Amino acid sequence: MAGSMSIVLAIRALLRARGMTYRDLAHQLGLSEPTIKRDLGGGDFSLSRLDRICEVLDISLDELVEHGRASEPALTQLSQAQETALVSDPKLLLATYLIVNDWRFEQIMQTFRVDENDLVSLLLELDRLAVIEYRPPDRIRKLTARNFAWRRDGPVHAFFLGRIMPEFLDDRFEATGDAFHFVGGTLSEASRSRMKTAVDRLIGEFEALARQDAKLPFDARDGCCAMVALRKWEFSAFTRLRR
Numbered sequence: 001m002a003g004s005m006s007i008v009l010a011i012r013a014l015l016r017a018r019g020m021t022y023r024d025l026a027h028q029l030g031l032s033e034p035t036i037k038r039d040l041g042g043g044d045f046s047l048s049r050l051d052r053i054c055e056v057l058d059i060s061l062d063e064l065v066e067h068g069r070a071s072e073p074a075l076t077q078l079s080q081a082q083e084t085a086l087v088s089d090p091k092l093l094l095a096t097y098l099i100v101n102d103w104r105f106e107q108i109m110q111t112f113r114v115d116e117n118d119l120v121s122l123l124l125e126l127d128r129l130a131v132i133e134y135r136p137p138d139r140i141r142k143l144t145a146r147n148f149a150w151r152r153d154g155p156v157h158a159f160f161l162g163r164i165m166p167e168f169l170d171d172r173f174e175a176t177g178d179a180f181h182f183v184g185g186t187l188s189e190a191s192r193s194r195m196k197t198a199v200d201r202l203i204g205e206f207e208a209l210a211r212q213d214a215k216l217p218f219d220a221r222d223g224c225c226a227m228v229a230l231r232k233w234e235f236s237a238f239t240r241l242r243r
Contacts, residue, residue, distance in 0.1 A: 008040050010067035012208050014057050028056045043152035074145035083155040095122045096131055102214040116141050
């Protein structure tokens with residue numbers, strides 16, 4: 001979204017929050033209502049006009065810009081080019097994963113072998129890629145939505161299948177809190193649909209708990225991954241034995 005239009009949307013939201021109409025704003029600015037409607041319709045107004053609007057709304061220009069950023073739609077998915085850039089640099093992919101999961105600047109520094117200059121460089125690159133907004137020295141705002149997901153069959157998905165999943169599964173899952181179950185059977189279409197609903201509900205619960213636990217002290221949380229999959233499938237060695 002263009003910067004001017006995000007500011008216009010922020011002004012409109014503030015007017016609604018204050019119970020003001022375009023006519024009220026025009027009166028306080030000494031302008032006609034059609035002029036205000038034209039200005040806020042196209043986002044084409046002078047800086048001096050913007051300063052006056054901020055005075056009437058009792059808000060600083062910086063605060064108005066922040067309101068505008070907050071009103072922009074969050075990313076539910078990255079582009080192919082963005083994901084390609086992430087998988088080309090493991091540190092960049094790690095930084096993205098951590099920030100999407102609400103890690104703060106100092107927590108990343110404390111936990112991983114990355115110095116401040118390297119981390120700043122990574123954050124500046126993520127800002128350039130429009131994955132986050134970064135304001136030095138340590139102000140980070142993620143641009144991803146709660147329902148953010150990697151692209152199906154995209155670069156990160158391929159990286160997961162080729163590098164992460166084999167390592168994740170190469171374990172006995174015997175530690176406290178671990179769980180591993182692989183089940184198979186024959187299900188009708190209706191039953192598969194019911195199972196998919198249950199899987200979606202389970203994933204939703206995991207994400208809700210992760211958001212909730214993000215408020216806990218840093219040392220009270222551990223990295224945790226779950227992989228849940230369901231599809232119509234038969235092992236190829238079994239299929240080859242079919243008549």
